[in-house]
Amino acid sequence: MEKELKKIEKVISNLELNSQAQIQELLKNFLKTHLKKSKIDNFIGDYPTFIEPVYLNVNVKIGDDVLLGPNVYIGKNTEIKNYVEISNSIIFDNALIGENVKLNNCIIGKNTLLNCENINIDNCVLVGNVKTKEDVYRIMYKFK
Amino acid sequence: MSEKRKQEIQRIKELESINLARDEIRDLVIDTKKEVEKDNDLLAAQINDELNKRGIKSIDIVGAIGAGKTAILEKITEKLSKKYRILVICGDITTRVDADRIEKHNAETVQINTGRECALNAYHINQVIKNKDLFDFDLIFVENVGNLICPSDFKLGTDKRITVVSITEGEWVIEKHPMLFKMSDIAVINKIDLLERLGTNIDKMIKDACGFNPDIKVITTSAKTGENIDTLIEALEL
Numbered sequence: 001m002e003k004e005l006k007k008i009e010k011v012i013s014n015l016e017l018n019s020q021a022q023i024q025e026l027l028k029n030f031l032k033t034h035l036k037k038s039k040i041d042n043f044i045g046d047y048p049t050f051i052e053p054v055y056l057n058v059n060v061k062i063g064d065d066v067l068l069g070p071n072v073y074i075g076k077n078t079e080i081k082n083y084v085e086i087s088n089s090i091i092f093d094n095a096l097i098g099e100n101v102k103l104n105n106c107i108i109g110k111n112t113l114l115n116c117e118n119i120n121i122d123n124c125v126l127v128g129n130v131k132t133k134e135d136v137y138r139i140m141y142k143f144k
Numbered sequence: 145m146s147e148k149r150k151q152e153i154q155r156i157k158e159l160e161s162i163n164l165a166r167d168e169i170r171d172l173v174i175d176t177k178k179e180v181e182k183d184n185d186l187l188a189a190q191i192n193d194e195l196n197k198r199g200i201k202s203i204d205i206v207g208a209i210g211a212g213k214t215a216i217l218e219k220i221t222e223k224l225s226k227k228y229r230i231l232v233i234c235g236d237i238t239t240r241v242d243a244d245r246i247e248k249h250n251a252e253t254v255q256i257n258t259g260r261e262c263a264l265n266a267y268h269i270n271q272v273i274k275n276k277d278l279f280d281f282d283l284i285f286v287e288n289v290g291n292l293i294c295p296s297d298f299k300l301g302t303d304k305r306i307t308v309v310s311i312t313e314g315e316w317v318i319e320k321h322p323m324l325f326k327m328s329d330i331a332v333i334n335k336i337d338l339l340e341r342l343g344t345n346i347d348k349m350i351k352d353a354c355g356f357n358p359d360i361k362v363i364t365t366s367a368k369t370g371e372n373i374d375t376l377i378e379a380l381e382l
């Protein structure tokens with residue numbers, strides 16, 4: 001799993017105009033092949049809803065009324081705010097997902113802070129630090 | 145009047161004013177509730193269409209904690225897994241104890257941990273089926289969270305609903321929970337192997353279920369001994 005995550009991290013840190021197909025394939029392959037079983041016993045926070053498989057790395061903070069899964073990996077020290085929904089996605093370490101953000105089929109890079117609220121995002125790579133919805137659209141890399 | 149008593153009275157006044165404020169948003173609360181139920185029903189109908197289109201039969205099992213839902217499903221999957229490719233979606237507040245038990249009988253499982261929610265809803269089921277390769281399955285069971293109240297609010301889009309009660313819950317259990325029996329196709333009264341010892345009035349339970357829903361099939365079973373599990377499988381009309 002670690003090896004595959006590193007590979008994905010490398011690709012999203014050097015995004016090129018023609019990386020779409022490669023990212024789609026990497027995400028699909030990771031979720032299907034490397035994320036078969038859940039690991040949800042070590043998070044900090046309230047009582048979210050999990051649809052397996054969901055894999056939480058250490059020190060993940062989860063807010064109130066959150067729905068995670070199916071097919072979700074969340075990296076170390078990442079914080080998920082209230083009312084968030086995530087499916088078919090990889091969230092790397094030290095990220096922050098703002099309140100009522102909905103992610104499907106997304107990759108969120110290491111140290112990415114989505115410090116905004118109420119937004120639905122599909123089929124995207126997001127890397128950066130944003131505070132508004134407009135900023136999200138600015139850093140968004142659509143791969144589908 | 146003591147200072148403490150004055151503070152208590154002040155607190156009660158504050159609480160009363162909060163309740164008045166709540167009355168003002170009552171319409172909004174009622175409208176929201178109606179919308180949630182309507183959306184759930186629409187999604188459930190869509191799920192049922194999708195499964196029917198692919199020729200997949202689906203059955204939802206509800207019942208109180210400890211009634212024997214998982215034990216019955218273990219027996220059913222054990223008998224049917226040679227003939228059908230089975231997916232079991234298990235709902236629980238936490239843990240995957242039920243999914244692990246059922247998986248031993250050659251069925252694929254998906255565990256949904258609902259956290260604070262007391263029942264599965266159509267959105268949960270939709271999230272599972274839209275992310276699964278449905279060509280891999282002929283039969284889907286949904287084992288709801290152990291609860292005889294909340295599941296009656298949420299249709300899941302399955303073909304049939306089975307409500308499981310057991311004689312250890314007492315002969316009034318059906319009489320006290322009419323809603324679920326009104327919307328179920330089969331009522332299972334489980335743990336009849338304990339009948340002699342407990343002396344529960346099963347005739348009353350059957351009469352209550354049929355009284356609420358004349359079309360309901362009532363089957364008495366023992367998941368432990370396997371008694372009448374075949375009758376239950378026949379009633380599923382697969």
